[in-house]
Amino acid sequence: MAGDIEVEPQPRVDLLVERADGVARRRTEYSGLVWYGGRPQKSGWGAVSMTVGAAIESPWFVPDSLPYLPDRLGDATLSVTVGLVSVSDHLDVYGYSAQFVADPGGHPTWVQVHVSAAGRVPVALSYRVVALTAPDAVEAR
Numbered sequence: 099m100a101g102d103i104e105v106e107p108q109p110r111v112d113l114l115v116e117r118a119d120g121v122a123r124r125r126t127e128y129s130g131l132v133w134y135g136g137r138p139q140k141s142g143w144g145a146v147s148m149t150v151g152a153a154i155e156s157p158w159f160v161p162d163s164l165p166y167l168p169d170r171l172g173d174a175t176l177s178v179t180v181g182l183v184s185v186s187d188h189l190d191v192y193g194y195s196a197q198f199v200a201d202p203g204g205h206p207t208w209v210q211v212h213v214s215a216a217g218r219v220p221v222a223l224s225y226r227v228v229a230l231t232a233p234d235a236v237e238a239r
Contacts, residue, residue, distance in 0.1 A: 104133040107162045114233060124233045128160045128209060129226040131183060135219025138186070152219045157212035159199070160227060165206035170235035171198055180213060181224045189217030196227045206237045 107130040115125045134154050166174075178196035182189060192214040199210040209227055 102133075102136060103156060103158050104137070105158055105161050106131045106133075107160070110162050110164075112164070115230075122233050124229075124231050124235060126164060126229045126231070127226065128162060128229070129224070130161075131222055131224055132158065132211075132213075133220060133222045135221065137222075138184070138220055152217070154213055154215040154217075154219075154221075157199075157210050160196075160209040160211060163209040164229075165208065165237040165239065166198055166229075166231065166235050167237050168198070168200060168205070168207045170232050171207065174198065174229065174231040174235060176209065176230075177228045178211060179226045180211075182221075183224050184220070184222035185217065186220065187218040189215055189221050191215045 107128065111125075111127040113125045115123050117123055135152055176196040176198065178194055180191070180194045182191075194211070194213045196209060196211050198207045200207050209229060211225060211227060213223065215221075
């Protein structure tokens with residue numbers, strides 16, 4: 099993939115909710131913008147950028163992810179949505195997902211997003227990940 103990945107999170111929303119069956123859950127919503135391949139530079143005439151074809155396959159950790167306890171994620175769910183915000187030419191999105199991934203040190207676990215795409219970069223995508231976990235699934239710090 100050409101260039102870097104830059105993630106700009108929006109404020110995280112973290113709530114205690116109740117499922118339809120009455121079970122208490124923690125609902126955490128992560129959202130923001132992710133740039134692949136740098137950013138275009140703003141000029142008096144618009145944007146200036148050098149686009150290059152790229153395969154986008156590098157996963158990235160949500161920068162404001164809460165530290166999750168892996169043994170408390172048994173019935174946890176993640177849902178993810180991505181949307182195109184800025185593209186100079188074209189982008190084909192083949193798939194996207196979010197998962198809980200262990201820290202390289204083994205503990206705790208963080209939220210990671212993976213987008214599979216191809217096109218010309220730079221490109222910006224918005225993201226929204228919703229984690230539904232047990233109320234005690236987050237490591238106390």
